[in-house]
Amino acid sequence: MTRIDTKFAELAKAERTAFVSFIMAGDPSPQMSADVLRGLPAAGVDIIEIGMPFTDPMADGPAIQLAGQRALEAGMTLDKTLAMVREFRTGDNTTPIVLMGYYNPIFSKGVDLFLAEASEAGADGLIIVDLPPEEDSELCLPAQEAGLNFIRLATPTTDDKRLPKVLQNTSGFVYYVSITGITGSAEASAASVGPEIARIQAQTDLPVCVGFGIKTPEAAAEMAKVADGVVVGSAIVERMARGDSAEQVLAFVAELAAGAHG
Amino acid sequence: MTSHAPNSYSAGPDAQGRFGQFGGRFVSETLMPLILDLEAEYEKAKTDPTFWAQMDDLWKHYVGRPSPLYFAERLTEKFGGAKVYLKRDELNHTGAHKINNVLGQILLARRMGKKRIIAETGAGQHGVATATVCARFGLECIVFMGATDVERQKPNVFRMNLLGAKVIPVTSGRGTLKDAMNEALRDWVTNVDDTFYCIGTVAGPHPYPAMVRDFQSIIGKEVKEQIMEREGRLPDSLVACIGGGSNAMGLFFPFLDDEDVRIIGVEAGGHGVDDRMEHAASLTGGRPGVLHGNRTYLLQDDDGQILEGHSISAGLDYPGIGPEHSWLNDIGRVEYVSATDREALDAFQMCCVTEGIIPALEPSHALAHVAKLAPTLPSDHLLVMNMCGRGDKDIFTVAEALGENI
Structure with a gap:
């Protein structure tokens, strides 16, 4: 059981939808992102996704691309991201943390070393955008052995024939990408996403969270009706970009969380 | 195509698209079904004499x-x-040599019923070749080019425009070829139904490296x-x-x-x-x-x-x-x-x-x-x-x- 599994068990008992928020490690500065990170659980965040900045985020829209650039310019590295998780864990030992990003910085560090340090730092799961099931031996299987969840993306192009392959080595939860496109783009409607979530739920016992393009508390509330969890990233990152203080960002996160929790 | 003997230097890639440890399919889930489709279509075309007859005819009379x-x-x-x-x-x-490959990919796109072609370009040679072949076959063509490269390769940008292509300057990152490729991948993830990504070199997810090599x-x-x-x-x-x-x-x-x-x-x-x-x-x-x-x-x-x-x-x-x-x-x-x-x-x-x-x-x-x-x-x-x-x-x-x- 990871903290993710424990959290979903608690939420299921309370009949609550999970609210999952994304911030980029080191954006706009290591200090500011650490301040926001520390405040997320009190703002109502059930699961925290922390972006590991990368120069070439090919699945991300402008908001998260720029967040990564700001973080890299501020000197963020993979090791500093892990240090940020370690620091967070000194004050919070229950809120699950999922590290999200691209494979190259992990491959560059060395898979075994990364997994050992990520576990030790207190991360619970990984979402690595450019590792489909076809490349499971690279990181997915070693991660599961190291006790980390490997959370897979399912998308509108994942048809019924392919879905079992996508679900096979997934753990923690399934992240349903509500649109064909990049992060922070057009919003999908709960009406169109609902049947897709149901299609996935029919083939797995894992919780299904939905993300990409959810920007407001209202949209979060709508999506919460059809999914086990709602993910918001770009909308929060945009608040960081425009220079909001940590308090202002956390107030917005609290509105989103209230929306998702109903 | 000739069949390759085992232990040959030309037998790769394997079924996972690997040449030794290199190659593979490191793409987002949204693109996986698309590149699997492309691989299946290319495997069919590779052994179809009518495909190669068409290529030979265009290579001879057009190129x-x-x-x-x-x-x-x-x-x-x-x-x-x-x-x-x-x-x-x-x-x-x-x-340039770029058109050898573009012809092959565009003929594949036609077999797959794709009407919208996207490409990345650095110097503009692959962009010009793609715009050319798209004009020849009446297909919509969108070329992603780093904003820095657009500035330093203006004649090729104008050429692409003359050929009816739309050139999109890419400002993300530092505005060069790698950023153009990121942006093309982002477009492809967004327009999965009608779009074919025509890659200009022997890189990208399997089957592109092998396919582009075969055409070249x-x-x-x-x-x-x-x-x-x-x-x-x-x-x-x-x-x-x-x-x-x-x-x-x-x-x-x-x-x-x-x-x-x-x-x-x-x-x-x-x-x-x-x-x-x-x-x-x-x-x-x-x-x-x-x-x-x-x-x-x-x-x-x-x-x-x-x-x-x-x-x-x-x-x-x-x-x-x-x-x-x-x-x-x-x-x-x-x-x-x-x-x-x-x-x-x-x-x-x-x-x-x-x-x-x-x-x-x-x-x-x-x-x-x-x-x-x-x-x-x-x-x-x-x-x-x-x-x-x-x-x-x-x-x-x-x-x-x-x-x-x-």
Whole structure:
């Protein structure tokens, strides 16, 4: 059981939808992102996704691309991201943390070393955008052995024939990408996403969270009706970009969380 | 297509799209079903004689193939060593080897019923070739080009516009080829139903590296026939420049199993291959990593962040290289060297006045190495260099480098 599994068990008992928020490690500065990170659980965040900045985020829209650039310019590295998780864990030992990003910085560090340090730092799961099931031996299987969840993306192009392959080595939860496109783009409607979530739920016992393009508390509330969890990233990152203080960002996160929790 | 013997250098990639540890399919889930479709369609086309008949017809009548294998008499005299032949792929329609591959991919797109074609381009040669073939077949064409490159390659941008293509300047990252490729992938993820991504080099997720190589292999196949006709034997060495590496792969591939043929790839050494990292020599100055769908040698920092690289030639200015080259490097079948901006400029000028051929800056790198190598070889040594593009597009860059105002 990871903290993710424990959290979903608690939420299921309370009949609550999970609210999952994304911030980029080191954006706009290591200090500011650490301040926001520390405040997320009190703002109502059930699961925290922390972006590991990368120069070439090919699945991300402008908001998260720029967040990564700001973080890299501020000197963020993979090791500093892990240090940020370690620091967070000194004050919070229950809120699950999922590290999200691209494979190259992990491959560059060395898979075994990364997994050992990520576990030790207190991360619970990984979402690595450019590792489909076809490349499971690279990181997915070693991660599961190291006790980390490997959370897979399912998308509108994942048809019924392919879905079992996508679900096979997934753990923690399934992240349903509500649109064909990049992060922070057009919003999908709960009406169109609902049947897709149901299609996935029919083939797995894992919780299904939905993300990409959810920007407001209202949209979060709508999506919460059809999914086990709602993910918001770009909308929060945009608040960081425009220079909001940590308090202002956390107030917005609290509105989103209230929306998702109903 | 010929069938490959086991243990052959030309048997790759395997079913997972790997050449040794290199290659693979490192893409987001949204794209996986698309590249699996493409692979299935390509496998069908590969063994379909009507597909190749169509390719041969277009290669002959539209592109102007076969391109000549030219004995460069005056360069040979100048070097005073090996007998130097130039494979004249710069005489192709659109002025470079790029169109060999574009034709294949566009015919595939038509078989798959795709109506919207996207491409990335650096110097603009692949963009121009894609715009050309799309015009020929009445397809919508969108070319992603780094904003920096749009600025330094204006004539090619105008050419693409004349051909009816839409050029989208990419401002993300630093606005060069790698950012253009990121943006093309983002477009593809967004427009999955009607769009075909026409990649310009032997990189990207499987099946692109193998597919682009197969389409470009026409270069090496022709060289084999032409040199047998001229000299009655195979060449002793082959030389080609490498950015992503498609012209080189096209020349090299049919010769990989001819172990007596020495094969040399020339990367862009920029200001010199050292720890300033002001070059684009992924093999001589990089290490393995994962980018744009494949594992290959990359220019990267200690944290695994991708570096920009530098070359005077926009077409070689890419921080990666095709995965098959990475494999050929590691097993030692192909030698990889580099030539600097300065050396390429010198070779460019020498070629103009010695052979009456204005080469592109890309093959000028290959020629710079030939200039070093040929004098050390005996006069019965047959050396074939791929003249993969013409230099009309580069005259402004060269003028600037020489301090001339035109």
